[in-house]
Amino acid sequence: MRGTARIDGAAVGRWSLRLDALxxxxxxxxxxxxxxxxAESLRLPIPLVAAIGVAVVVWAGLVAWMLARLPLRRALRFVMFANVGAALAVGAVSLAAATVxxxxxxxxxxxxxxxxxxxxAVALRGLPAAG
Structure with missing residues (x-):
């Protein structure tokens, strides 16, 4: 990479996971x-929306646990793929919304x-090659 500094994948990855959990x-x-x-705005049942909220809080704890207990590369990959799925799911929920x-x-x-x-993904690219 000419003219650019190398990204510290470990630092970016740890910050990304911490901010994601928060x-x-x-x-x-x-x-x-x-x-x-x-629930009213999304035309979804209240218990479903409440359960989603609780599940997201539990997920936050799991992300923090992964950061503390798993190799960084594994935690980043797992959370990255979960985030891609979550982004698609949340985007799909917007179809049910009542207003623009x-x-x-x-x-x-x-x-x-x-x-x-x-x-x-940027953090993963910045990590040294797995050996």
Missing amino acids: YCAVLGAAVALFAGPI FVVLAVLAVAVDVALFAVSQ
Whole structure:
């Protein structure tokens, strides 16, 4: 790479996973706490939306656990693929939204999640080759 500094994949990866876990904890808690209005806007059952919020909080804990316990490369790959799937699922949920504003808000979350997957891919590229 001429003219550019090499990315520290380990540092980027650790930060990406930490921020991903924090984002999921905050977002999941907000979804669980405000399941009623969110469910109404998305035309989904309240218990389903609340369960999704709780599951996202649990996922946040799992991401933090993976960061602490798994080899970084494995944790990044697992979370990156999960984020790709989650971004697609969240994007699909926007189809059920009642208003354009809600569609845009849900799509913004999908983009956020996709960007975490991109940051994890960048971190993986910056890691030394597995030997």
